[in-house]
Amino acid sequence: MPQIGGAPSGDGLQAVAMAIRILEYLAEQRGGIGVTALARALGTTKSRVHRHLRTLVETGYIVQSPESEKYRVGSRLVTLGRTVAENFDLSALAREEMRALRDTLGQSVVISRVEVTGAVVLATLPGREAIEIAVKPGSILPPHCTAQGKLGLAHAEPAVRERVLLSRLDMRTPHTITSPTVLREELARILERGWAVAPSESLLGVNALAAPIFEGGGGMVGAIAILGSIQFIEAEPSALQIRHLRQAAARISAQLGDVGRDGVDSLPR
Amino acid sequence: MPQIGGAPSGDGLQAVAMAIRILEYLAEQRGGIGVTALARALGTTKSRVHRHLRTLVETGYIVQSPESEKYRVGSRLVTLGRTVAENFDLSALAREEMRALRDTLGQSVVISRVEVTGAVVLATLPGREAIEIAVKPGSILPPHCTAQGKLGLAHAEPAVRERVLLSRLDMRTPHTITSPTVLREELARILERGWAVAPSESLLGVNALAAPIFEGGGGMVGAIAILGSIQFIEAEPSALQIRHLRQAAARISAQLGDVGRDGVDSLPR
């Protein structure tokens, strides 16, 4: 099997790698920055940085303030990111797994994308029960009181996570976790287990069991979950439910290039 | 004065330019694409594309599906775009101009960022009148019935513009433009003039006068506007109001690297 590894010098095309380093550095700069300072920060020469900057200005990804002569990233990167997000069709990839999961476990299946503000519901599949418990596509699941939201929070960057933890965590039900400390412990447990539940935390009597979807490189991009009454999805879900859900998540992740480091048994279908 | 132009071969660093072309192409691909097809689409060799893809996979911006062997852009570009958007502080840049404008014209001043869904209010400065007309920061101004929204729509890409034009344009007041045809004509007029008004189109008795803010490269990134009663901002605003607003917009644009092609007289303060 052909591998991607075995980089002889650094990582691949050095000009491209440098351009990316420049863009990433500039992206989290608030005001602009000059050539000299940028070269120093990246540990390279002025002329190299300047050549790269000129190229990136020509392509429109960086703008230079005429008077201060400083460089900033332009809005074009934002546009590009949005284009990617729009065309990233997680629900299409997951459709088959969703059906299989619904047929096996009988509960409603929900697929969602992870955002900073919470989890966005992309698609749902109604369960086989007479009384339906469902969410509407497009709705946003709060980070602190839903299985998907907590899962995303657990995998978020520490800075983002803390910001959410210290923001207002409104109490939806008597079971909602509103203490940052308790929630922090819960997130650690979620990371360890690899799945999350939120029994009666958002709506009394309703629970969800969610597992993360990763893409190649290890970033979490979404979550797949089953949704139903606490009668069928208990606070401690059955081993069967957990295994099937995690296997479905792992198979979707594999389609996204994830290699699956954690121990989900018998991944291939 | 040193110029950025005079590119000898294509545009700058060719490896970087190619990497960007690859990313841009992949960004608007829904499913993945293979090396051969990509090379053909970009008019270059397989080996070149493959080398670039390997580099981009190593940096995490592209992921490769293990089984189908096809390449897709990863979510890292989305993250990068969001980082840029978060650190792009238009209101900080515009603060001084906003104050000057309020002091000169007396009306409330509103600065907003352009999004696909409309214009997002970033910051406001209350006017000098006894009765205050204002908008809250964070609120979203609809594309079809506000000066800022129409301005953004006029400068948007044709595909995006048409999608909005053909979507539901709800009637806020009897003066709201709900006909795509009429709105299309209005947008053409806005482009020609370089400013927009929306008298009583969103709320009876209220008007706004907005001018676009560009960044280097020509993309519109936001808008600055004065907001007030139709008594002070008429359907055909005074030459003084138009001149001062456009000059303020041009000065903010200049800070963002825009060279100001259109004829805003006496730009320097």
Place this chain on the structure above:
DNA sequence: GCTATCGTTCCGTCTATCAGAACATTATCA
């Protein structure tokens, strides 16, 4: 089982990229 096509790797050529120094301008300070 043959063929077409895929992704990947190899290799010699050459050019595009690099580091360093020189240049032009502007800010800083005496």
Place this chain on the structure above:
DNA sequence: TGATAATGTTCTGATAGACGGAACGATAGC
């Protein structure tokens, strides 16, 4: 006001790194 030290930009020769084309192994289609 003049000298100095920053800045951003451009020039240069040297080289290693990116290039195109061909070959390889694997897979899918007929």
